[in-house]
Amino acid sequence: MLYPTTLEHKLGFDTIRQRLKEACISPLGQDYVDKIRFTDNSQLIDKLLRQTDEFRQIVQFETDFPSSNYIDIRAHLSRARVEGLALSEAEFFDIKLALRTVQDCFRFLAKRAETNAFPYLRELAQMGGTGATGVDKKLTDAIERVIDDRGLVRDSASPELASIRRRIISEQANLRKRLDSILRQARQNGWIPDDLSLTVRGGRLVIPIAAEHKRKIKGFVHDESQTGQTVFLEPAEVFDANNEIRELEYEERREIHRILLALTDQLRPHLEEVRKAVNFLAQIDFIRAKAKLALQLDAVLPKLVDRPLIDWTNARHPLLFLSFQKPVPNADGSPGERKSVVPLSVRLDEKARILIISGPNAGGKSVALKTIGLIQYMLQCGMLVPMADFSEMGVFQNLFIDIGDEQSLENDLSTYSSHLTAMKQFVIGANKRTLFLIDEFGTGTEPGLGGAIAESILEELNKSAAYGVINTHYTNLKVFADKTPGLVNGAMRFDGEHLEPLYQLEIGRPGSSFAFEIAQKIGLPKGVIERAKEKLGNQQVNFEKLLKELDIERRVFAEKNLEIGINQRKAAQQLAEYTALKTRLDNEQKQLINDAKQKAKSLVQEANQRIENTIREIKENKAEREPTKQVRQELEKFDRTQLQPEALIVEKPQAVEDEFETDGGVIGVGSYVRIAGQNAIGQVQSMRGKDAEVRIGDLKSNVKLNRLEKVSRKEFRNATEKKDDTPRSRGMDINEKMQNFNFNLDIRGKRGEEAIGEVDRFVDDALMLGFPELRIVHGKGDGILRTLVRNHLRGYKQVARMADEHADRGGAGVTVVTMK
Structure with missing residues (x-):
C-alpha cells in the first residue's frame, strides 16, 4: 500500500520516469516506463534488478548488441487482423526491420549461452519469443523475399511483376528517346534554354518550353512555372506512349496489391507470435533505458533480503546527483566547479527501527528523508540504486510518507489538519512491514500540544513494529527516542564554529537546532537573543548548550582516537616485524644445527665404515707391512680431507697509511x-x-x-685514540618497510593487468604491516577500472568492506578498503 496518491510526485519519482522515457529508443519502451509499479514481491524485484544489471554490463562492454530499428509495429498488426485488408510496403518494411532486430537480439544472447553469460536476459528471450529463433523462419523469409532493403516490393516477388516492370522500363526508354529528339530540335530552334531537361508532371514525361513558343509544338500543357515564363508540355506524338506507360503502372500497382494481400494473409496466423516478439523488443528497450540511467547515477545492484531492513552505505539522492553533474556557472558566466553530493549512510533493523533526525533548518534533514524514500521506491520498482554495492536493502509492503504541505481549500483542510489526516492513515495501516517517512513531525499548531500529540503517535507507531524516519525539532521526541527501545536518535551534523551545515547524518545522538547561533550570525540584535533565552528558560537553553558541547567534544575525541589508532597500528606493526624477524632467525639457527648434525652423522658413519674396512683388511693381510701401511695411509688421508675443520676466511681490512704532519725542532725528553x-x-x-x-x-x-x-701533540692525540675496527653484522631494519609504505595507491591510467598486479602487491604489504584501511585511486571515467579492482578485491578473505571515498576527497574515483 502506498500513501498518499501523490507519493511519486513528492519523492520525485515522476522525474525519474521522464528520464527513463528520454532514454528509450521507441514508444515501445516508453509504454513500459508508464507501467512501472511498486511491488513487494522480492523474487520479481530480484529478477528485474538482475536483468538491469546484466544490461548495464552490455551497455558498458558489448558494442555489437542491436541498438536501432526498435520500431513500434503494434498498429500494423492490428490492421493485419482485418480479413481482406493488405498492409502497405512501408508497413511491411517496418515489420521486417523490427523482426530483424528481434532476431539479432536472440542471436547475440544465444552466442553468450556457451559461457552462461546474461542468464536472466536469455530467460527473458525464451519467454518473449517462440524459442531461440523468435518468429517462424518461413514468415521472415517470405517478407524478405517480397520486401527489399529500400522498403519496396522486389521485382522477383512474382513473375507477373517482373514482366510488367521490364515492359515499363522498355517503354520509358523508347519514350525518352523520342522526347530527347524533340528536345534537341526545340533547343536548336531556340525555344528551350540549354539548362532545362526532361521532367515529370502528373506521372508523365514532359518538355519544359518557353511560354511564347508553346504553340510551336503540338501537345498538351500539364503545368507552368511560378513566373509563368515556362510551361511543361507533353507533345502529341508521345500521348500514346505515355498512356501505355500509365496503364502498365496501374497494372503494376494491382500486382503489388495482390502480392501484399497474399503476404498479409500469410502473416495473419502468426500475429500472436509476432506480438510476443514485439513485446520482447519493448522490454529490451525498457531495460536498456534503466541500464543507461543506472550508469548515469553510478547505481549498483545491492544485496537484497526478503525482510524489512535498511543498511545503506554512501547512498546518494538520484536527482541531486544528476543535477550536480553539470557545473554551475559563475556570476561572470565562466564555468564553475561541479558540486558533489554528500552521501548518506543509515541503518534500520529490528533493534533500531525508527530514526528520529534532528538538527538545524537547511541542514539536510528533508533531503535525507527524500533520499531514503526515493531510493527504496526505485528498488521496489526494479531499478538499480546509487549506493555502495555491499549495502543491504530489504523489502517493505507499505510505504507511507508525509512530506510537504497538503493544505486543501476544496476539502477544508489546514496544514495541521492535513498532517493529522496522514497520521491517522499511518496509525491504522502501519505494520511490521511498513516504512513511513515524516517531515517536520508535529508542526503546524501550538508547540506544547503538537509535541504531546506527536509523542503519542510515535508511541503507537513503535508498538506496530513499523520502520520509519522522522524529522523534528521537538525536544520531548528526542528524549522519548533516547529512552524507548526500538527508537534511535540521529543528527544532521553542523559546524558550530563556522555555523555551516555539513549535510552528514550521525546516528546515535540528537542534534541541536542552533537557533540562537544562526540568529546571531544573521545579525539579530543581541538584546533580542538574550531576552529569547530568558523566555525559553534555563532548562531548554542548557539542553541546547549541552548538545553543542557534546558535538565539540565528540570531534576532539574523534581526533584523539584517530591519533591513538595510528600509534597502535605502528606499535602492532613493529611488534609483528620483530616477531617475524625473531622467528626467521630461530628457524635459520635450527636449520644450521640440523644440517651440521646431519653432516656429522654421515661423517661418523663413513669413518666407522672405513675403520671397520681397515681392520678387516689388516686381518685379511695378516698384518703384513706394506698392505697395512697402505691402509693406514688411506685412513689418514680421509682424516685430513673429511674430518679436519674448514678454515674460516676472515677478510682483514687493509691498513691505510696515515699521513702525519712533522713538527720541526729538536727532539728532547717529552717530545x-x-x-x-x-x-x-x-x-x-x-x-x-x-x-x-x-x-x-x-x-x-x-x-x-x-x-x-x-x-705535534695534536697528531699524537689523534693517532693514539682508540678505534673500533670490529666488523659489525648487518640485519634488516624493521622500521624501514613501515616508513616507506604508503596506504594510498594510484593506478590511474594503467591497464587492467598492470593495475591488478600493483593492487596485489599493495594488499600483501598492507596485510604484512597490519594496516586496517587502504585507499586505491582509480579515477571515475566509465567505472571499468573501479569495477575490475573491486571484483578482484572480493577474492581476498581479509577484505571486510569497500566503499567510495568521501565526495570531497575523490568520491567514486577512490575506493576505501577496510581490512578485517
Whole structure:
C-alpha cells in the first residue's frame, strides 16, 4: 500500500520516469516506463534488478548488441487482423526491420549461452519469443523475399511483376528517346534554354518550353512555372506512349496489391507470435533505458533480503546527483566547479527501527528523508540504486510518507489538519512491514500540544513494529527516542564554529537546532537573543548548550582516537616485524644445527665404515707391512680431507697509511715522535747520547735519534685514540618497510593487468604491516577500472568492506578498503 496518491510526485519519482522515457529508443519502451509499479514481491524485484544489471554490463562492454530499428509495429498488426485488408510496403518494411532486430537480439544472447553469460536476459528471450529463433523462419523469409532493403516490393516477388516492370522500363526508354529528339530540335530552334531537361508532371514525361513558343509544338500543357515564363508540355506524338506507360503502372500497382494481400494473409496466423516478439523488443528497450540511467547515477545492484531492513552505505539522492553533474556557472558566466553530493549512510533493523533526525533548518534533514524514500521506491520498482554495492536493502509492503504541505481549500483542510489526516492513515495501516517517512513531525499548531500529540503517535507507531524516519525539532521526541527501545536518535551534523551545515547524518545522538547561533550570525540584535533565552528558560537553553558541547567534544575525541589508532597500528606493526624477524632467525639457527648434525652423522658413519674396512683388511693381510701401511695411509688421508675443520676466511681490512704532519725542532725528553717509515707514534722518556728511550703504548724501546721524526701533540692525540675496527653484522631494519609504505595507491591510467598486479602487491604489504584501511585511486571515467579492482578485491578473505571515498576527497574515483 502506498500513501498518499501523490507519493511519486513528492519523492520525485515522476522525474525519474521522464528520464527513463528520454532514454528509450521507441514508444515501445516508453509504454513500459508508464507501467512501472511498486511491488513487494522480492523474487520479481530480484529478477528485474538482475536483468538491469546484466544490461548495464552490455551497455558498458558489448558494442555489437542491436541498438536501432526498435520500431513500434503494434498498429500494423492490428490492421493485419482485418480479413481482406493488405498492409502497405512501408508497413511491411517496418515489420521486417523490427523482426530483424528481434532476431539479432536472440542471436547475440544465444552466442553468450556457451559461457552462461546474461542468464536472466536469455530467460527473458525464451519467454518473449517462440524459442531461440523468435518468429517462424518461413514468415521472415517470405517478407524478405517480397520486401527489399529500400522498403519496396522486389521485382522477383512474382513473375507477373517482373514482366510488367521490364515492359515499363522498355517503354520509358523508347519514350525518352523520342522526347530527347524533340528536345534537341526545340533547343536548336531556340525555344528551350540549354539548362532545362526532361521532367515529370502528373506521372508523365514532359518538355519544359518557353511560354511564347508553346504553340510551336503540338501537345498538351500539364503545368507552368511560378513566373509563368515556362510551361511543361507533353507533345502529341508521345500521348500514346505515355498512356501505355500509365496503364502498365496501374497494372503494376494491382500486382503489388495482390502480392501484399497474399503476404498479409500469410502473416495473419502468426500475429500472436509476432506480438510476443514485439513485446520482447519493448522490454529490451525498457531495460536498456534503466541500464543507461543506472550508469548515469553510478547505481549498483545491492544485496537484497526478503525482510524489512535498511543498511545503506554512501547512498546518494538520484536527482541531486544528476543535477550536480553539470557545473554551475559563475556570476561572470565562466564555468564553475561541479558540486558533489554528500552521501548518506543509515541503518534500520529490528533493534533500531525508527530514526528520529534532528538538527538545524537547511541542514539536510528533508533531503535525507527524500533520499531514503526515493531510493527504496526505485528498488521496489526494479531499478538499480546509487549506493555502495555491499549495502543491504530489504523489502517493505507499505510505504507511507508525509512530506510537504497538503493544505486543501476544496476539502477544508489546514496544514495541521492535513498532517493529522496522514497520521491517522499511518496509525491504522502501519505494520511490521511498513516504512513511513515524516517531515517536520508535529508542526503546524501550538508547540506544547503538537509535541504531546506527536509523542503519542510515535508511541503507537513503535508498538506496530513499523520502520520509519522522522524529522523534528521537538525536544520531548528526542528524549522519548533516547529512552524507548526500538527508537534511535540521529543528527544532521553542523559546524558550530563556522555555523555551516555539513549535510552528514550521525546516528546515535540528537542534534541541536542552533537557533540562537544562526540568529546571531544573521545579525539579530543581541538584546533580542538574550531576552529569547530568558523566555525559553534555563532548562531548554542548557539542553541546547549541552548538545553543542557534546558535538565539540565528540570531534576532539574523534581526533584523539584517530591519533591513538595510528600509534597502535605502528606499535602492532613493529611488534609483528620483530616477531617475524625473531622467528626467521630461530628457524635459520635450527636449520644450521640440523644440517651440521646431519653432516656429522654421515661423517661418523663413513669413518666407522672405513675403520671397520681397515681392520678387516689388516686381518685379511695378516698384518703384513706394506698392505697395512697402505691402509693406514688411506685412513689418514680421509682424516685430513673429511674430518679436519674448514678454515674460516676472515677478510682483514687493509691498513691505510696515515699521513702525519712533522713538527720541526729538536727532539728532547717529552717530545712526541714517530719512527720513520712506520705509523707508530710515541713519547720520548729519556735520552742517552744518540739513543732515545721511546714509549709506544705499553712498550718501551731504544731507537736511534736519526730514525725519529718529531710530530705535534695534536697528531699524537689523534693517532693514539682508540678505534673500533670490529666488523659489525648487518640485519634488516624493521622500521624501514613501515616508513616507506604508503596506504594510498594510484593506478590511474594503467591497464587492467598492470593495475591488478600493483593492487596485489599493495594488499600483501598492507596485510604484512597490519594496516586496517587502504585507499586505491582509480579515477571515475566509465567505472571499468573501479569495477575490475573491486571484483578482484572480493577474492581476498581479509577484505571486510569497500566503499567510495568521501565526495570531497575523490568520491567514486577512490575506493576505501577496510581490512578485517
